[in-house]
Structures are given as structure tokens and as C-alpha cells.
Amino acid sequence: MLVLLRLAVRSLRSRLLTTSLTVFSIALSVLLLVGIDRLRSGAQQGFAGTVSGVDLVVGARSGPLPLLLSSVFHIGDGANDISFETYAHFRDHPAVAWTIPFSMGDSHRGYRVVGTDENFYKHYSYRGGHAIRFTAGRQPGALFDCVLGSDVAERLRYGLGSRLVLAHGLESVSLMNHADKPFTVSGILARTSTPVDRAIYISLLGVEAMHVDWSDGTPPALGEAIPAAHIDPKQLHVDQISAFLVRTRTRISTLPLQREINTYEPEPLTAAIPALTLAELWHLVGYADSALSLVSAAALVIGLLSMVAILYTTLNERRREIAILRALGLSARQVLQLLILETTFISLAGTLLGFAGAYSLLVLARSPVEQRFGIPLLLGSPSPLILGFGCGIVLLGAILGSLPALQAYRNSLADGLSVR
Amino acid sequence: MGALAVCLHDVVFAYGRGRARQRPVLDIPSLEIAPGERFFLHGPSGCGKTTLLGLIAGVLLPQAGSIAIFGQALGALSPSARDRLRGAEMGYIFQGFNLIPYLSVRQNIALPCEVHAARRQRLGTTSITAEVERLAAALGLLPLLDQSVTELSTGQQQRVAIARATIGRPGLIVADEPTSALDTDRREQFLALLFELCENAGSTLLFVSHDRSLAGRFSRELALPVINRAASVREGLP
Numbered sequence: 001m002l003v004l005l006r007l008a009v010r011s012l013r014s015r016l017l018t019t020s021l022t023v024f025s026i027a028l029s030v031l032l033l034v035g036i037d038r039l040r041s042g043a044q045q046g047f048a049g050t051v052s053g054v055d056l057v058v059g060a061r062s063g064p065l066p067l068l069l070s071s072v073f074h075i076g077d078g079a080n081d082i083s084f085e086t087y088a089h090f091r092d093h094p095a096v097a098w099t100i101p102f103s104m105g106d107s108h109r110g111y112r113v114v115g116t117d118e119n120f121y122k123h124y125s126y127r128g129g130h131a132i133r134f135t136a137g138r139q140p141g142a143l144f145d146c147v148l149g150s151d152v153a154e155r156l157r158y159g160l161g162s163r164l165v166l167a168h169g170l171e172s173v174s175l176m177n178h179a180d181k182p183f184t185v186s187g188i189l190a191r192t193s194t195p196v197d198r199a200i201y202i203s204l205l206g207v208e209a210m211h212v213d214w215s216d217g218t219p220p221a222l223g224e225a226i227p228a229a230h231i232d233p234k235q236l237h238v239d240q241i242s243a244f245l246v247r248t249r250t251r252i253s254t255l256p257l258q259r260e261i262n263t264y265e266p267e268p269l270t271a272a273i274p275a276l277t278l279a280e281l282w283h284l285v286g287y288a289d290s291a292l293s294l295v296s297a298a299a300l301v302i303g304l305l306s307m308v309a310i311l312y313t314t315l316n317e318r319r320r321e322i323a324i325l326r327a328l329g330l331s332a333r334q335v336l337q338l339l340i341l342e343t344t345f346i347s348l349a350g351t352l353l354g355f356a357g358a359y360s361l362l363v364l365a366r367s368p369v370e371q372r373f374g375i376p377l378l379l380g381s382p383s384p385l386i387l388g389f390g391c392g393i394v395l396l397g398a399i400l401g402s403l404p405a406l407q408a409y410r411n412s413l414a415d416g417l418s419v420r
Numbered sequence: 421m422g423a424l425a426v427c428l429h430d431v432v433f434a435y436g437r438g439r440a441r442q443r444p445v446l447d448i449p450s451l452e453i454a455p456g457e458r459f460f461l462h463g464p465s466g467c468g469k470t471t472l473l474g475l476i477a478g479v480l481l482p483q484a485g486s487i488a489i490f491g492q493a494l495g496a497l498s499p500s501a502r503d504r505l506r507g508a509e510m511g512y513i514f515q516g517f518n519l520i521p522y523l524s525v526r527q528n529i530a531l532p533c534e535v536h537a538a539r540r541q542r543l544g545t546t547s548i549t550a551e552v553e554r555l556a557a558a559l560g561l562l563p564l565l566d567q568s569v570t571e572l573s574t575g576q577q578q579r580v581a582i583a584r585a586t587i588g589r590p591g592l593i594v595a596d597e598p599t600s601a602l603d604t605d606r607r608e609q610f611l612a613l614l615f616e617l618c619e620n621a622g623s624t625l626l627f628v629s630h631d632r633s634l635a636g637r638f639s640r641e642l643a644l645p646v647i648n649r650a651a652s653v654r655e656g657l658p
Contacts, residue, residue, distance in 0.1 A: 003534050007520075014522030320517045326479060327514070328584075329507015329535055331500050 004334060007325075008341040015314070022307045023350045029300035030354020030393060031361070036292045037386045038362055042375040044286070048278050049127030049376070050194045051245070054100075055254045056271045058082075058090065058261055059243035064272030065281065071102055071243035072274065073195050074112040081240035086267045090246065095253040098123050100245040103207045103238075106166045106178070111152045113166050113200045115207035115241075123247065126194045127376060136160050137187030140203045143233050145186035151197040153188045160185055164200070166210065168219070176219055178210045181228045193373060208236045246271070300393065304400050307346055311339070311404040315411075322412045336402070336409040343401020344394065351393045423491030425592050425624040426453040426476055431485035432650075433468075433475060445471050447649040448485075451642075455490075455591070458615065458625045460635050463644035469628045472644065473596050476626070477510060478502035490591055508538035511585025511623065513614075515597040518581035519569040526552055526565045529583045532590075539588025555583040558620075559613055575606045582614055589621040596628050611637055 012019045051072050059067045060080035069075040081103075091099045100123060103115030121139050125131050137160045140147060148158055158164070162185045168176040183202060191197055209231050213220040220226070248254050254273065261271035322335050330338075366377045428451040434444040445468045453459045463469055474480035475487055478494045479502075487494045490509060494502055506512075511532070519528045529552045533540040543551050556562045559579040564572060569580065578598055585593050595614065599607045611634065618625045627638065635641040 006534075007523075010527075011522045321520055324514070324518065324520060326503075327477065327506070327510075327512035328532055329503050329510075331503040333500070334503075 004338050004341060008338055008345060011338075012342055012345060018310055018314075019346065022303075022310060022346050023353060025303040025306060026300070026347055026350025026393070026397070027353035027357060029296060029303045030351050030390070031357045032296035032299055033293070033389060034355055034358035034386055035361065036296055037383055038358070038377055039375065040293075041383065042369075042377045044282055046127060046193070046370075046373075046375045047282050048275065050278065051124070051126055051274055052128050053123070053125045053247060054245045054274050055248045055251065056246040056258055056261070057243060057274050057277075058246060058269055058271045061268035061270050064270065064277045067243065067270050067272050068274060068277045068281070070104070071245075074104075074114075074199055081242055082267060082269065083240060084238045086264070086269070087241050087244055090244070090261065093257070095248050095250075095257050097247045097249045099247070100124055101204060101241045102243045102245075103204055103240070104242045106168055106207070106210065108152075108164050108166050108200055109156060111149070111156075111198055111200055113146075113202060113207075115202050115204045117204055120201065124196070124245075126192055126196070130192065132192070132196070133190040134187050135190045137185070140186050140201070140206065142184075142186070143203070143206055143209050143231065143236075144181060144183045144228060145202070145206070146183040147187040147189060147201040148185055149189050149197040149199045149201075150191040152200055153185075158185055158188075160188065166200075166202075180225060181210050191371060193371070193375075204238045204241065205233055205236050208238055209233070212236065245274075303350070304347065304393070304397055307343060307397065308400045308403060311343060311401060312407070315404050315408055318408070319411055322408055326412050332409050332412050335412050336405050339405030339408055340398055340402050343405070344398040347394050347397020347401070350397075351390050355390065423455075424452050424488070425455045425457070425490060426451065426626065427486075427488040428452070428475075429486050431475065431482045431487060433471060433480065433482045435471075444483075444650045446475070446482075448472075448647050449649065451647060453624060453626060453640075455624050456622070458618070458637075458639045459627065460638035460641040461626065461628045461644055462630060462632050462635065462641065463648075465630055467644050468648060468650070469630075469644055470596055473594055473626075473628060477506050477512065477594065479506070504536070504538075507532065507536040509591045511587075511590045511593045513578070513581045513585050513593070513595040513598045516574065516577070516601045518584070519572075519577055521570055523569065524565070525556075525561065525567055525569055525572070525580055528569055528580055529555060529587055532584060533588050536588070539590065542589045551587060552583070555587060555617070558617065559583055574601050575610070578602065578610055579613060582610075582617055586617045586621045586623065590623055592626060593618055593621075593623045594626045594628075597630070598627075599629065599634070600631070607634075 057064075057068055057071055059071060060082050066076060070077065087099070087101055090096060098119055100119045101115075101117060104112060106113040118139060121132050134147075135150070137147070146164060152158070163182045164185065165182050166178045168178060183206070189196065209228075212231055213226040246257070248257055258271045258273065261269050325335055325338070326332070362377050370376050428448055430450075431446060431448045432444050433446040434442050436442045461469060461472075471480065475482055476489065478487075478489070478497070481495070489505060492505060494505075497505065520531070523531065530548050533543065533548045533551075540548065546554075553562065553565070556565055559582060561576065561579055561583065564576060569577065572580065578601070581598065585595075593614075598614075599610055602610055614625070615637070625638075627634075
């Protein structure tokens with residue numbers, strides 16, 4: 001057996017170019033497979049971490065999914081608003097640690113404007129404990145201050161002190177602007193790679209101030225507009241908000257609180273557990289990565305088949321070699337073993353190289369990918385599925401390699417010691 | 421060893437199996453080679469010489485008759501036992517392309533000792549390396565030992581083949597047209613070396629060629645068509 005092993009290694013080494021090319025092609029497809037696996041679990045974790053530390057998302061009666069989409073992802077129109085009294089009731093609820101209110105409905109050049117309060121800057125976190133940070137400036141202090149998400153600041157090239165005119169409604173081209181009440185950028189948030197990057201944050205009173213002279217969703221008539229300078233913050237009060245996030249004091253109280261909110265008499269509400277809803281949402285969008293895995297699996301099969309093709313083509317020139325080995329007393333079965341050994345070597349080397357390559361790429365790409373795309377790449381051990389794949393590849397290589405080996409075996413039995 | 425080196429009786433062989441069976445290539449009533457003989461077997465191309473060697477080597481099995489090598493009946497052995505017997509007791513020299521292309525000259529010569537314990541044991545206390553070098557010196561191959569075999573001339577390759585066939589003193593050296601790729605001068609040199617090493621190893625030599633002019637140097641010669649009763653081959657005789 002040791003002799004066979006040595007022969008296999010020397011034979012592979014003598015065909016260094018084809019050997020390494022085959023090893024390389026298998027390694028590439030393994031790399032693809034492992035990389036996609038890591039990216040997928042990273043993406044899933046990143047997605048599940050869009051908002052963290054929050055036990056409930058509460059809004060007007062709708063489904064958990066639309067509620068989460070509108071309040072956390074800023075997708076779609078939120079349903080109805082909820083009254084500030086209701087919000088205050090739950091904000092001061094004994095089971096609640098803190099709440100973050102959101103008031104939505106305005107936009108600026110396609111980016112959502114979100115009214116919120118200081119709790120957002122204090123408590124909002126994503127991907128397990130990353131807090132909101134400022135790259136410049138600070139929280140809104142004055143009534144017409146705003147804070148920009150990093151994408152907004154980058155794409156629209158705004159800096160501290162830039163003045164923005166917000167638009168009424170969520171359309172990217174709005175016919176109704178709050179031109180008389182421009183906002184000033186007081187702070188810019190660090191990149192989070194979550195929907196926070198694509199929003200503009202103002203205070204809840206800022207939202208009210210913008211609409212102070214509006215009535216029932218229509219702009220003030222000519223002559224009735226109140227100039228920004230004449231607004232007294234002390235006379236403003238918040239009537240409605242769109243949704244709020246809840247953190248309970250103890251996790252155990254989450255379910256009773258959810259039930260309490262869902263059956264709240266004065267106003268129909270929906271409370272959703274974000275982690276559950278995020279998982280549900282991931283399930284909806286998760287088919288794309290299965291397609292990717294399929295493609296890389298196909299690439300792998302091509303790699304293995306090319307290995308077999310190479311073996312078949314070299315088989316004819318190796319008939320002489322096999323006859324010599326037979327004459328030296330190697331049995332036909334040992335010839336079979338030798339060839340299977342060679343293919344197993346190739347697929348083993350390819351698989352190991354692929355795993356090594358994938359992990360070194362992961363180490364290199366880890367922080368840029370997390371910063372840019374919000375996908376936390378974890379170096380942890382690959383999923384059992386991928387480990388199974390790894391073993392499967394080696395096994396498949398051995399099995400596929402035994403096809404030409406069997407051919408050689410039959411040849412050598414029929415040929416005897418001559419090549420016919 | 422008192423037994424005959426090679427002993428064939430009533431051997432019939434045809435290629436193919438079952439319905440695909442072709443007409444017999446060989447039908448030999450008797451062929452006996454005594455230990456220590458230098459046996460020359462000749463005949464025209466295609467008369468079944470290589471097939472006969474395949475039978476003697478135990479790679480092919482006859483449909484009828486018995487073959488014994490040093491008293492061991494091949495038919496009674498399992499395929500792997502036949503392979504072991506071949507590896508231990510036979511050195512084989514082909515017409516050309518004798519060497520494993522991805523091994524060096526040294527590795528090629530040493531290979532039988534690595535594959536077969538019996539060949540290694542017969543070296544006694546001599547190491548494989550020392551024996552390889554002794555044979556290489558006798559064959560004028562010493563400077564070439566660590567070269568790749570693809571860099572050798574045909575004559576050099578055939579000399580390496582002698583070294584590999586005789587290392588570990590197998591009982592029987594089988595040479596299948598080993599000189600046909602060599603010119604006349606090299607042929608003489610090759611034969612001289614082959615005889616010398618066979619003698620040193622105490623091996624019986626079975627030498628097959630279509631070239632009858634070599635016969636004079638051997639202790640016994642035989643034309644295969646004379647002992648082969650297979651009709652398909654006899655038709656081709658003058």
C-alpha cells in the first residue's frame with residue numbers, strides 16, 4: 001500500500017500542470033461553495049440583526065410583517081397612526097423598560113424622514129449591541145434640526161449645517177414641500193448597514209412644527225401659513241405617532257405585554273416580536289442563496305468531471321505503464337487502487353485548498369464586508385451541510401475516479417502484458 | 421530448486437470470452453525449460469509469442485492445460501498469488517518503453533524490491549541502494565542513476581530494464597523482443613550484458629525474438645510455430 005501511495009504521488013507530481021489545474025478547479029468550486037455558505041449565514045445574521053434589543057414593535061392594527069417593514073425597514077406606507085395617549089400609556093407601563101417612538105410620513109428626495117426622540121440615539125441597537133454613533137455633530141437640539149443616516153449624507157453630499165426642505169408624503173418627487181420650514185443638519189450617523197443609513201431623523205416636535213399650520217392633511221391656505229420663526233415649541237404638542245419599539249424589563253413579560261397590546265380596548269393595535277417576524281421575512285427572501293448554492297454545486301460537478309475527463313484521456317498513454325506495473329507483480333486490483341488513489345488525492349487536495357482559500361478570504365474580507373454590506377462574516381466552523389459537502393466531494397472524486405480506473409483494470413486484464 | 425523453471429502441458433488459449441471467443445492462438449502440447457537454461461524462442465510476428473509470455477507470467481489464463489513455474493501450477497493459484505509469484509520469481513523485459521516515466525532511473529531499478537519482499541530478502545544484508553548501484557555499475561549506468569528516464573537513449577533504457585529485471589535474483593528472466601529497437605552493435609552489447617547479469621543472478625533466461633540470427637548465443641532454441649498446433653497460426657506457415 002505504501003508503495004502504491006508513493007507511486008501515486010510521483011505519478012501526480014510528474015503531471016504537475018494537469019494535476020494542479022484540476023486541483024485548482026476543484027478548489028475554486030469548493031471555495032465558492034464555502035464562501036456562499038458563510039455569506040449566507042452572515043447575511044442571515046446581519047438581517048436578523050437589523051434591529052436588536054427590541055422585544056416588540058407596536059403600531060396600528062395590521063399584520064406583523066407590514067408593521068415591521070414600515071417601521072424598521074421603511075418600506076411601504078404605514079397604516080394608521082396611533083394616538084400619543086396610547087403611546088404614553090405603554091411608555092409608562094410598569095413592564096416596559098424603554099420605548100422608541102417613530103413618526104413617519106414625510107420624505108426628502110426619496111429618503112424617509114423619521115420623527116423620533118432621544119431614546120432612539122440612546123437605545124437603538126443593531127447586530128447584537130452595536131449602538132448608534134455619530135460621525136459628526138449631535139442629536140437634534142433645535143426644533144428644525146435633523147440628523148442624517150450615512151447613506152443620505154454620502155449620496156446627497158450633505159454636511160453639518162446643510163439646509164434641507166422636506167417634502168410632504170413619501171413620493172420621491174413631491175408636489176407639496178415644506179419649503180417655508182427648512183431643516184438644518186445637526187448630526188450625521190455612522191454607517192450601520194441597516195435601513196437607519198437611509199433615513200433622516202428629526203424630533204417628534206419637529207414633525208409637528210412642520211405641519212402646525214396644516215389641517216387634515218392639506219397645506220395652509222394663502223395667508224394662513226405660519227412662518228417658522230413664529231412657532232413657539234412650548235405650544236406644540238404631539239398628537240400622533242406611527243409606531244414604537246418596546247423593550248421590556250424582563251423577557252418573560254414580553255408575551256403577556258404583547259397580548260395586552262393586541263387586546264388594548266381604547267385603540268386597535270398590533271404588537272409583533274421583531275426576531276420572529278425577521279425570521280419569517282428571511283424565509284421569504286432566502287431562496288436566492290439556494291440558487292447560488294446550486295450554481296456553485298454545478299461548478300463543482302464540472303470540476304470533478306473535468307478531472308475524470310483528464311484521467312480518461314491519459315488512460316491510453318498509461319496503458320504501457322500499467323502493463324509494466326503488472327509485469328512487476330502488481331495485481332490488477334492494485335492498479336485499480338493506484339488510479340483511485342490518484343483521484344482521491346486530487347479531490348482531497350482540491351477540497352482542502354478550497355476550504356483554506358475560503359477561510360483566508362474570509363479573514364481578509366471580514367471587516368470591509370461588514371462595514372460595506374452589513375454582513376457579519378463569522379469565522380466559526382462551517383455549517384454541517386458544508387462539512388458534509390466537503391466529505392462528499394472527496395468521496396465523489398474517488399467514485400468518479402474509479403470509472404477510468406475500472407476501465408484501466410479491465411484493459412490490463414485483457415491486455416495481459418502487451419498493449420493490444 | 422529441482423522443478424522445471426517452466427513447464428507447459430496441453431495448453432490451449434484463445435482471446436475473448438464466451439460467445440466472443442476467437443479461434444485459439446496457442447495450442448501447445450508440451451514446453452519444458454530447465455533451470456539455468458538460456459532458452460531462445462523465435463517465430464514470425466503475430467505467431468503468439470507475447471501471448472505465450474502472458475500465460476507464463478500468469479497474467480493470462482489458458483482455457484485448457486497446465487502451466488507450472490518452478491513447480492507451482494499457475495491454475496491452482498489465486499489471481500493475487502499468481503501476481504505475487506510473478507513479482508517474486510520473474511523479471512520482465514519489454515521490447516521498448518520498459519520504464520515508468522515518472523520515476524528516476526534509480527527508482528525504476530529498485531521498484532521490484534519495493535513491491536516484493538521476496539526480491540528484497542534475496543539481497544541479504546546488501547541494501548537496496550547498494551544493489552542498485554552495483555547493477556548500475558555493471559551496466560555502465562552509474563552516472564545516469566538520478567536522471568529522469570525520459571532523458572535516456574533507447575539503449576540506455578534497455579540496460580535499465582536489465583537491471584530492474586535482475587535485481588533481487590528472480591528465478592526466471594523473460595525478455596520479449598528486447599533488442600528489436602537496437603542497432604546491431606548495441607544488440608551485441610545488450611545480449612552480453614544480459615547473459616552476464618543472468619549468470620550472476622543464477623536466473624533462467626527465456627528470450628523471445630523474431631530474429632533467428634541471435635539464436636547461436638543461446639543454449640537451446642525453439643521455433644514457436646513448430647510446437648504450436650493452433651490452426652489459425654499454422655495456416656500462415658510456409
